[in-house]
Amino acid sequence: MKTYIGIDLGGTNIKGAVVNEQGEIIRQSAWPTHAEQGVETVTATIADMIRDLAKGEDIAGVGLGCPGTVDDKCGTVVYACNLGWINYDVRSALKKLTGFSVRLVNDANAAALAEVVAGAAKGAESAVVVPLGTGVGGGVVIGGKLLTGYTGAASELGHMVIVADGVPCACGRKGCFEAYASATALIRMTDEAMSAHPESAMHQIAAELGGVDGRTAFAAQQAGDPVGDAVVRQYIRYLSIGIANIVNIFFPEVVALSGGVANQGENLLAPLRREVSQQEYGAAYTAKHPRIACCTLGNTAGMIGAAMFAKG
């Protein structure tokens, strides 16, 4: 059976795996990135990992998942701010070192492809994966193919304005989905509510959990705190606006959430589904509705997706 190597290049670790055609991991490894040692050292580490994983395998292709913007047509990382890489021809460098002509894919896009091959959206004809982490990313798979766009930078779903003139976003726009639906946004809403409500149970919960994070408001809601409940409702309302936009634009078979906030599971999904269904265009006239779920592959998704992107 043919196998593929998928590399997930992160700011902290480089993870790699040998993956079969079904998206199953056969073996894997993880080494520190040491981005501070510069682009040539990081590239040499990736090459060493590829050679190491390839030993004794019949490798039909290698995929590299990178943060930021990649151009698979040209073989370059256009811009990856975590790594400090700008217009770097990583394909040529890795070709010299390993002999493989590596396919390039954005890491969030790779994760989305993995969920369609082997995870929450397995077998779906179309799926949109929305990571709710420090920021809000996105990956769109249609008919088994990733939406990468003319520039290779498509599906920046977090940088869709949902509140004109709203909260400033790191990208320079105001009111982006990311500024209302990321874990960072949830923490901001939690902080604001805690400042306004010294009586809220969130103060004690935050102290017990070692500080305010994306879990604080959900934990308070579960404990019956009305302020925590209001924060969660506010957050889910904004999340539903962005997800409903995505539904009305793509009408995918599956919308799958990942990232820290998605760990809330049904506490997040059940109210989210209710809110989205009310905003779905033409919902009354069709029995088919997107299924909203959580991703299932966790931090293996990047490796599996990079390998499956190389499979093509």
Add this chain to the structure above:
Amino acid sequence: MKTYIGIDLGGTNIKGAVVNEQGEIIRQSAWPTHAEQGVETVTATIADMIRDLAKGEDIAGVGLGCPGTVDDKCGTVVYACNLGWINYDVRSALKKLTGFSVRLVNDANAAALAEVVAGAAKGAESAVVVPLGTGVGGGVVIGGKLLTGYTGAASELGHMVIVADGVPCACGRKGCFEAYASATALIRMTDEAMSAHPESAMHQIAAELGGVDGRTAFAAQQAGDPVGDAVVRQYIRYLSIGIANIVNIFFPEVVALSGGVANQGENLLAPLRREVSQQEYGAAYTAKHPRIACCTLGNTAGMIGAAMFAKG
């Protein structure tokens, strides 16, 4: 050379054409729809037109462009409010009457496909067409294929919220792109500004043009009226938010505008391009940017696109 029949089913007229593989119209006709005579009569008219157009031609396929939601997999018009059609199996009906197994496509999607085959986005690897009319529609073509989604109802770009809690939209949501960027929205903004500014030149211009419409504010701006100028700027700002969202989601090679407002040409496009470029994610790191243009096929786009959809 193979030819295709494309039918554009509208509330007022049924337009049909024989179209060659390059998307060129060989001959065409237009008959009244008479939707009020019911679904069987309208279907019989479509069948007559198909038979009439097919005479003496080697027809390789027939496409039917319909308003509303269509399900090409099932062969049904799911919901077309202008026609009063709900879950109507038009493919079976037309198969019996004509012998052709007709492909079904949403009319705005058909128009988008036509612009990629033979119009403003000819040869583009991806394009998004945005009609700015009574409402705001959408059609997305990626790698020569239409984005239709799991339900057949994808690319409802007008029903993407850009102003949470904003102006109510006909769809039931608040703050949709359509509620800020349609010709209807421009007329609302014009009316509001005229009420607030009795001194504006827009009053005289509207009187001369036979009433307020989508041209009033643009004409006033050209005549040096500061109130008209402010309305146009406000409209283009909201339009740019939605178009920039579309760019950040799809990063298409071309974004093409159609509908009455697009007749303003460069008076609309030049400021729009400036505003969108400032909101494009990662614009500083790539030399590739979507080209923003006006559609060129006018009201033949629906027929051409339906024929090209049948070509597949």
